[in-house]
Amino acid sequence: MPLHLHHLMHANENIAHTLRSVILRTQTRVCAYLLQTVISRAGALRRTQGNGSFDTNRI
Numbered sequence: 001m002p003l004h005l006h007h008l009m010h011a012n013e014n015i016a017h018t019l020r021s022v023i024l025r026t027q028t029r030v031c032a033y034l035l036q037t038v039i040s041r042a043g044a045l046r047r048t049q050g051n052g053s054f055d056t057n058r059i
Helices: 001-059
Strands: none
Touching: none
């Protein structure tokens, strides 16, 4: 029984370690994706605003 319990705890440690690394990897990927999305959105917004001001200046 104690041996079995120890083995189970060790397995849980391995699982926790794997989960942690997977979560960290996923978080990095998600953060990068979100950053990319925000940057592209801001770029698109700036482009449309720039076009709008350019049109008004031309008129």
